[in-house]
């Protein structure tokens with residue numbers, strides 16, 4: 114049994130829900146929030162301790178895993194403190210806000226011999242399992258192009274939470290906070306990004322950070338892909354279209370769990386459709402979102418070290434954000450990975 118302390122009772126409520134459904138593997142021992150009334154709001158039947166001080170769970174030798182669902186500026190200091198206390202760590206996005214910080218986390222994780230799992234729960238769901246199955250069965254061929262849409266709606270109520278929309282608290286806008294999931298999916302499906310160019314702007318709300326962006330990616334494979342982002346859409350929709358050599362995969366518009374049906378998988382050569390449909394029918398379903406994420410995290414801690422999202426993949430996501438902000442500010446095309454001599458290696462805060 115893996116004993117967990119969840120830090121933060123906002124999105125932490127959804128982590129709690131998933132962990133409680135996986136009660137053969139995890140036990141939520143404590144939920145920490147300085148606003149303890151918020152903890153009671155998310156308590157279901159669970160018998161966890163409600164705690165107001167993070168140090169309390171870091172000092173508790175019975176806790177194995179610290180699950181960080183705090184505002185972004187706390188992610189790095191609490192990750193480092195949890196590793197120093199000998200805990201494994203789950204960290205909500207963004208893992209960090211500079212490549213320097215990412216390196217600190219990698220060093221601390223190696224020193225403590227404890228894992229850090231960045232949260233990218235959008236990877237889990239039955240349709241993305243089908244896509245992976247088609248890829249590994251050789252039925253897709255190479256990615257030719259992909260078009261990603263993160264078209265969500267955020268207004269004054271969303272920005273009423275003081276840390277949001279600010280460089281000091283949120284550390285970035287729609288690129289960092291919202292499209293980071295789609296960009297992780299892009300690399301999950303199409304491999305590493307070799308270079309990118311980008312434009313960002315603030316057009317929807319009176320905030321410091323960006324709320325619209327357009328990005329062009331050249332993948333290491335040579336494929337060219339795009340990401341289009343706004344927080345001023347009529348409603349929240351996420352859509353992915355991936356054109357492979359042998360088929361075109363198109364998601365539905367479910368905003369927060371794009372791995373859910375309906376997806377379409379259409380063969381370029383109609384004669385191949387039957388094979389594709391047979392492969393789709395033979396694919397085992399998998400749990401969606403946080404439940405899938407924590408299922409594989411449990412395997413990673415117990416039997417299959419490579420089952421979960423890795424620290425290297427979290428590092429790559431911070432590298433992408435660094436490159437996007439640099440490309441948008443300079444107009445230059447930026448190569449990946451970000452190296453220590455890059456001008457934004459220490460961070461992208463203006």
Ligand SMILES: NC(=O)c1ccc[n+]([C@@H]2O[C@H](COP(=O)([O-])OP(=O)(O)OC[C@H]3O[C@@H](n4cnc5c(N)ncnc54)[C@H](O)[C@@H]3O)[C@@H](O)[C@H]2O)c1
Nearest residue numbers: 121122123124125146147148151182183184185205206207
């Ligand atoms: N994976 C996803 O899809 C997803 C979705 C939403 C948010 N997030 C991420 O989760 C993180 C939290 O977002 P949120 O929307 O839940 O924020 P939130 O502000 O709603 O909740 C954060 C909680 O942390 C508590 N807190 C802050 N500082 C604390 C401290 N020092 N000690 C104890 N408690 C403290 C606050 O009281 C608050 O209840 C952010 O990094 C955000 O980007 C991820």
